[in-house]
Amino acid sequence: MRKNATRRSLKDRLGSYAIFTLILGGVVELGLIAFLIYFWTGTGAEPDGRRASVFWRYLVLSNYATRTVTVCALILRTAVDLQALICTGLAAALLLEGRDGVPLADAAAISVLRAVNGGPSSLMKELAWGAPLRSIPAFLSLVMFLTCSAIQFSSTLLLSDFRSASIVADPSTGHAPVLQTLPDLIRPFGVQFGGDVGIWRQTLGSFPTFAETRIYEPLADDAAAAIADTGLIKRAFPPLSLQQRQTLRRYEGAAVTHTSRVSCVRPVLRGTIRGLQTVTDGSVQIAPALSEASIQGTVSWPSQTGQHAGLEGLACAEKTFCPPVPINCALPFISPAFFFASVLEQRPATLCLFNQTGRRSFGAGSMLFLVLNTTNTREDWLRVGRGTTNGTVTLPDADAKASAGEWSELHISENVTLTATVCLTNTSLGVENVLATTTTTSPGEQALTYQVENKTWNTDEIIKMVDTTADATYTDRGILSLSNATKISDTQLDNMYRAAGINYRPNDAPAPDIASQFLFALYDSVFDPLDNFINANSSKPGNRSVYMCSQCSRISGTYFDPHPYVVILFRSVLESTGHASSALHATLFWLMQAQYYGALPGFDFGIDSQLVFSQSVSVPGQSYLGLGVVVSVTVVNVFCVAVAVLLFLRRTRYSMYGNAWHAVAQVSASLDIRPLLERATLSTDNEVAAELREAGLERTSSGLVVDDSGRAVIARRGWRKMSRYGRVPHMQQQRG
Incomplete structure (x- = not known):
């Protein structure tokens, strides 16, 4: 052993x-x-x-x-x-x-x-x-x-x-409703004196991500050209809910597209400022509210003949300057300060619509605005009016040295200055097959908030989303890249509507007409309040003005006050970029976007789309x-x-x-x-x-x-x- x-x-x-x-x-x-x-x-x-x-x-x-x-x-x-x-x-x-x-x-x-x-x-x-x-x-x-x-x-x-991360999920196919049979959810709300201002008075609660591509580059900045331009930009609204948009990485299917361009040129103003007079009661001068103060006269601008597509509204045959157009626009001013500080800033401007051309073409059209901007208070303007016999001041010629870019600068008095520019907006809506993608792990979905410590509104991220002047990528801006946008044919629309079921009655209206009706309603929800007071047969211009002042309440039939959030965002973009074209382009887009997503729960017609979402998971x-x-x-x-x-x-x-x-x-x-x-x-x-x-x-x-x-x-x-x-x-x- x-x-x-x-x-x-x-x-x-x-x-x-x-x-x-x-x-x-x-x-x-x-x-x-x-x-x-x-x-x-x-x-x-x-x-x-x-x-x-x-x-x-x-x-x-x-x-x-x-x-x-x-x-x-x-x-x-x-x-x-x-x-x-x-x-x-x-x-x-x-x-x-x-x-x-x-x-x-x-x-x-x-x-x-x-x-x-x-x-x-x-x-x-x-x-x-x-x-x-x-x-x-x-x-x-x-x-x-x-x-x-x-x-x-x-x-x-x-x-x-381990950490929480957004990982791109595998593609899936789902039904995405894009339109509504009857656009009863896209209609004006919030009746005000002088007409219904619709979406302009609604709260812009959030700013969803969107898909974007540039069709035409903007005109190069040139002080001698006296023009500022956004270029022709197409954006698509992914027809998805808030939660889905926040995790969206790729969308391929039908979507409503918003194509727009805003160009602003340096104008020549002629006329007077009226309504600056004071009322005398014995020996006491009583200052009125300036509720009827306005600029009346004419405006002309350098013709943009031969420039890029989308600037036709600023062109006047072969003339150097377009013929003067009559205007009657509200005068911007700052109201008196209240006893207590307000979270709303007093930075006034006026958007005065004075002309329109070919507005409806499947939801497309162009409009001309005179944008007036000032930093002066009501007392500043009344002080100017006291030096007159009837409260009327003749507009001086623009200061050639002080005017810059698209802005004309008018010195009304030693301490009162008014700047002005003429802006052309071109906007069209369509239903297209699109491909929208993003490489970011967190698509943008911003909200407007107030920072108590600094007493400022947090608008930087919102501005970045729509700031086309910045040299930033789509990923940096938190939006999607839009590609392969092609118009949906009438046959495709018909098939899409027939697949929806009982809500489609082809004998009442064919699918293209239903889609057109929806797009008209979406367009009108934003633009109708601007132009429904223009009377082309009237000898006196009945221009409609949007009074961009957060605290300056006015009552009149020729202008209205939008929601303070709209004012804050318009002013933020204007001061960030220095261009009224960018501010007007962004504001009109946000209003259109808010109206579209506000009606999203009632959409009943759509198409099967390919979707890719990011999934929040725990990864090492x-x-x-x-x-x-x-x-x-x-x-x-x-x-x-x-x-x-x-x-x-x-x-x-x-x-x-x-x-x-x-x-x-x-x-x-x-x-x-x-x-x-x-x-x-x-x-x-x-x-x-x-x-x-x-x-x-x-x-x-x-x-x-x-x-x-x-x-x-x-x-x-x-x-x-x-x-x-x-x-x-x-x-x-x-x-x-």
Whole structure:
């Protein structure tokens, strides 16, 4: 039955279970490390994961990311613990056959650890005395104890690296209603004196993202040209709800498009300012409210003949200047300050519509505005009026030196200045097949808010969305890129309406007429309040003015006050860009957009569209600290396992891992220890240690040696040489 352990096979020395566990555990640990690194870096070049691998996207979009990491951590802990269990037995063998040996009181426990143990913690008591820490096996045991302890927190460490991210989901096809059978939700609301001002009096609560492309570039800024231009811009309204728009990454299908261009030129004004007089009651002068103060006269502008498409409304045959056009426009001014400060700023301007051409062409048309701007108060204007006999002031010629770009500057008096520009708006609506995409992880969906600390309105992000003068990308502006916009044919419209079901009655109106009716209603909801008081047959111009002042309340039939939010946004864009063209373009678009999305819940006709949304999921990669710790601990563990196995195979001769009989026999066969064992059949370890301590033998070094009969036994030592250095002298038995 006796066979030298040095001549046994690797299978006998380590056992099939240990070999399998060590090899498989190492492969699993290294494989998991590779997988975790792949998982942490799996988003690829794009942070939204659009270029990530199919497997990575499947795990993340299925919300399996945290579960995957938890399972990986569990497998990793199991592999590390099983390997540490085996390496504890190997370390015990190395300690017994090592140079310094082990204390006699611990010899039995360490011998049994070669066959049965609870992992690295089993050696901690024996290593606590410090002397064995000078040996490599003891150090390996300590390191593996630490790695086993640390790896228990692997799941927590890995999950600490997770973050919430917007990942592009897989494409889906869904029905997107685009239009309404009867546009009863798109109609004027909010009746006011002089007519219904509709959407102009509604609150602009939010500013959704949209898709945009530029058809024609704006005219280059040139002070000599005296013109400012937005270029021809097409924008599409994705027919989706607020929640869907916030996560939209791609939309391919039918949508209402808004194509517009606003160009402003420097005008020549002739006429008078009326209504500046004061009323005398005895010796007291009473200042009126200036509710009827206006500019009456004519306006002309340099003809834009030969310029880009969309500027025809500013062209007048081959003439240098267009013929004077009569105007009667409200005068802008600042009302008196209230006793308490208001969150609304007093920055007045007037949008005076004085001409219209070809307004309806499938919801298309152009309008001419005289934009008047000033920073003067009511008292400033009345002071000017007091110097006259009837409150009428003749408009002076524009200051050529002070006028700049599209603005004419008129000095009414020493302290009163008025600036003016003539703006042409071209707007059309259509239903088109569009492709709208974005690369941003957070499409814009802004809201107008007030910052109490600075007493200012937060409009920067809203301005950035529509600021076409800035050199910013669509992604920076938080909007989508519009491409492949093509008009939907009558046949497509008819098929779309027929698919909708019972609401479609082709005998009453064909599909193109229904779509046209919807677009007319959408257009009229914004523009009707501006032009429904113009009487082309009247000798006196009945211009309609929009009075852009947040606090300046006026009552008249020729002008109206829009909602303060409209004023704030118009003024913000005007002061940000310096161009009335940009401010007017943005304001009209926002009003149209608000009216469209306000009616969205009632849309009943649409088409199947391809949609791609971003999905908010938890993904790794916020930091690499947790991953770094887990990888480091695992690599250290793999290294320690490899070293322990190598040392066991090279430096042990009489130990076989996982075999209980030889571990017990090597203790009981020793003549040194046998008497102690005979008295310890009912003793605790502490009682045996106390007996050895009384005999002064507790810390006596012991180890695995060969006795006179050639048996491998554990006994006290009296020499330094060990079996791994060659022939070992026979032990001299010491009998007590």
